[in-house]
Amino acid sequence: MDPVKVGLLGLGTVGGGTAIVLKRNAEEIARRAGRGIVIDYAANLDLSRAEELGLGSVRLTQDAFEVVNDPDIQIVVELIGGYTVARDLVLQAIRNGKHVVTANKALIALHGNEIFAAAQEQGVVVAFEAAVAGGIPVIKAVREGLAANRIEWLAGIINGTGNFILTEMRDKGRAFADVLAEAQALGYAEADPTFDVEGIDAGHKLTILSSIAFGIPLQFKQTYTEGITKITAEDVTYATELGYRIKHLGIARRTPKGIEQRVHPTLIPHRRLIANVDGVMNAVLVQGDAVGPTLYYGAGAGAEPTASAVIADLVDVTRALTADPENRVPHLAFQSGQLADTVILPIEEVETAFYLRMCALDRPGVLADVTRILGDRHISIEAFIQKEPSSGVDKVDIIMLTQRVREGNMNEAIAAIEALEAICSSVTRIRVETLG
Ligand SMILES: NC(=O)C1=CN([C@@H]2O[C@H](COP(=O)(O)OP(=O)(O)OC[C@H]3O[C@@H](n4cnc5c(N)ncnc54)[C@H](O)[C@@H]3O)[C@@H](O)[C@H]2O)C=CC1
Ligand SMILES: N[C@@H](CC=O)C(=O)O
Ligand code: NA
Numbered sequence: 364m365d366p367v368k369v370g371l372l373g374l375g376t377v378g379g380g381t382a383i384v385l386k387r388n389a390e391e392i393a394r395r396a397g398r399g400i401v402i403d404y405a406a407n408l409d410l411s412r413a414e415e416l417g418l419g420s421v422r423l424t425q426d427a428f429e430v431v432n433d434p435d436i437q438i439v440v441e442l443i444g445g446y447t448v449a450r451d452l453v454l455q456a457i458r459n460g461k462h463v464v465t466a467n468k469a470l471i472a473l474h475g476n477e478i479f480a481a482a483q484e485q486g487v488v489v490a491f492e493a494a495v496a497g498g499i500p501v502i503k504a505v506r507e508g509l510a511a512n513r514i515e516w517l518a519g520i521i522n523g524t525g526n527f528i529l530t531e532m533r534d535k536g537r538a539f540a541d542v543l544a545e546a547q548a549l550g551y552a553e554a555d556p557t558f559d560v561e562g563i564d565a566g567h568k569l570t571i572l573s574s575i576a577f578g579i580p581l582q583f584k585q586t587y588t589e590g591i592t593k594i595t596a597e598d599v600t601y602a603t604e605l606g607y608r609i610k611h612l613g614i615a616r617r618t619p620k621g622i623e624q625r626v627h628p629t630l631i632p633h634r635r636l637i638a639n640v641d642g643v644m645n646a647v648l649v650q651g652d653a654v655g656p657t658l659y660y661g662a663g664a665g666a667e668p669t670a671s672a673v674i675a676d677l678v679d680v681t682r683a684l685t686a687d688p689e690n691r692v693p694h695l696a697f698q699s700g701q702l703a704d705t706v707i708l709p710i711e712e713v714e715t716a717f718y719l720r721m722c723a724l725d726r727p728g729v730l731a732d733v734t735r736i737l738g739d740r741h742i743s744i745e746a747f748i749q750k751e752p753s754s755g756v757d758k759v760d761i762i763m764l765t766q767r768v769r770e771g772n773m774n775e776a777i778a779a780i781e782a783l784e785a786i787c788s789s790v791t792r793i794r795v796e797t798l799g
Pocket of ligand 3: 493499
């Protein structure tokens, strides 16, 4: 059979990795797919990149629309990023009856509902394994491998750049900006690295995971996102003293009131496997009612790990070329008419335990005032440490772990604590999860 002709949009980190791995493993890939998979046409702003990648015989253009409109191209691989041009390109490819593979989580999280509806209508596939947790085949695992389960919750380290920064800061005491610059040089970071460090990228990925886990439409706007930029070296040290590690987690959970969909720094007991996932590695813990806990681990970013997922999708789509569209795996795991309209809870309604740190004047009665404020709102203290001045003489750092409480109640308590005259800074709060 003739090889499948692929149009590759974007020859950057992931596009380059995809070209290299497709060529290096061409024979094995063809044995798996049933026919060869070749890049026939590629688009990139800088055409000299094609030479660097040894794409000698491949047709080249700076205009990606030429690729999606080319009648010879059967599968379009979108590795440009962003949600404007990428959306137009993907929708145009679908209109032209082409299958699409993308690593673009921003695009899927924001425009996936529209894109999948268009794909369904045209009878084409839009595959997006590389969009979540890079090389880890977690989309396939949740969508297909766990199809028997009612998924109860999932929690993941799903941004490689953020995890790399937190690990280097903790282990080597390196400065935030310095590690971020290295992550950019290594090709891990998004074009706008604010997406990585402010939790937006993880929010995109969590939105996708939550949708395929619970059978709900993609709802990025309802996802609570908080980044890692406010985590201090003191918090890392105090968390360690209390037996925890700070990780940037995406958490999606079913509750009787609705679905929690949130990304934020989280204290996790240091013995948990996921607390020991370091550097650019990602991990996703998924709890199914039948299977129990399952854990997926691997590189969350980088050229070849991400290419691994892109090419796995290419193989899947190649196999599906001859299959009846009615019998394909649904884009969002559940049949398109079967998505539920379960409410996503606002963060104020979510219950977690909390780590609190505050700076107080070293005078009698302050601690009693703080514990009274918490007690009045039925917030119990699980652990407590007081530290000698780090922020000036006659001051102390008070660090507490609380039991689980509704976030709205904690907001009230924090406001009352901050209003105390003896409290000299705003209260730092980090949510705590045992993930057991
Ligand atoms: N870098 C990584 O480790 C991962 C990236 N992703 C996603 O993969 C996608 C690509 O990311 P990277 O390869 O890191 O980005 P990149 O910035 O390295 O590459 C993007 C490429 O697209 C080209 N490009 C931009 N606009 C274009 C246009 N209008 N027409 C033609 N070419 C155009 C640029 O010339 C550049 O070579 C993004 O959606 C990103 O979120 C997903 C998982 C991991
Ligand atoms: N910028 C992302 C790339 C992969 O999705 C990350 O660091 O995880
Ligand atoms: Na993946």
